[in-house]
Amino acid sequence: MSVLEGKVALITGSGDGMGRAHALLLAERGADIVVHDIDPKMANETAERVRKAGRRAHVAVCDIADIAAVQSMVREAQGALGHIDILVNNAGYGQRAETPAITEQDFDRMMSVHVKGSFFATQAVVPGMKERRSGKIVNISSIWGMTGAPVAPHYCAAKAALLGLTKAWAKELAPWKILVNAVAPGGVKSGGPIKLDSPETLRAKEEKNPLKRYAEPIEMSYAVAYLVSPEADFVTGQVISPNGGDTIVGY
Template identity: 60%
Template structure:
């Protein structure tokens, strides 16, 4: 018996990296996992890893930016279990073009995955959460959505938009006991990060600015996500937590 026992958790972008880590940790704590990914084999691999450890999981293959398909697939999952308790809007893509090099396709795809996908995933689960009068939504933003960067402005803008959605949803949904928070990681060692051009050089430069002098492992981010999904966060909503090794230090 864990603190998420029998809670149904939908995790987008769960086929690798942070999404897979979130799925595995929450399953260890008792959650039933709905693992979505644009690549069906990766989603099924995550679901299989959960089942191998004795958990319950199903896979969904779709593009989160394809609104009609996304909502239809999420509705099927909700009908299957009769409820939904947790949504982690984790799906994301990389890309680091300079402003003048950004194409309309780059812009639309980045906002389509990060913002459109998260918005309509939320729209899919909220009616059931309202009926239950409970729910936890965690939007995965980024430190770049908080402080910006000297390139990748579409990514920075999309991640900042998630922070705005988080605040608005927290206020709108509070009467139904639905909590909405954001996690804005700093550097995390994922396949997406390692696949970027000059990855090792960029990682070394970033680590020189981080007091803890390293990148996070995906599971370290999952501890924050699992906390926000748990009853221990029941008086927290509309907040952004940034596990970033001290790269940004703010507050009183």
């Protein structure tokens, strides 16, 4: 039996990039998947691939920052696939800007998608997890949430806030055996770096990394899959940062 057989995992922002990689790996390991994304076309594509892997998939399209929509997404998903055992708070985006250029709107959107979205998605799945006295939540933070960066302080702060939620929820939810951890990716060949960096810049950044490379998205998914598996049933409030040695002490 696959290790996640019979489990249902909701992965926010799984239409593309790392989110899709998480969805496909968890499906490969036996989980049925609620594919959430703001982009219906991409979400459907991921769902198709989940089904091809022989698992059930449910597609949910909404803005993760829209609390009412997130609540009905969880209700509908549970109606379609049954109770949600695993939540991966992955939905997010990057914006490279220095402090003087960040508007109030930029700031609000950054916090809304990453922190508020994760908070209220969790609030929506927690009652069911408490009832069953079992659950796994993984928050996708970032190496920049641990170390900061010379750009995008609002992004760094939002990703750090996810580490705060991780630690607080680990304590708050431990009595119900709901385990909460974070994955803090370093350089990954997906999303931001591909879109925002030139190939030369990317190569130069890879050279600075002790392992001299950026990761493939699935290398983040392995950490996610470990944390949601029974192998990690004694692990809570922790952060795994697959980052090739870029930062070691972290916080």
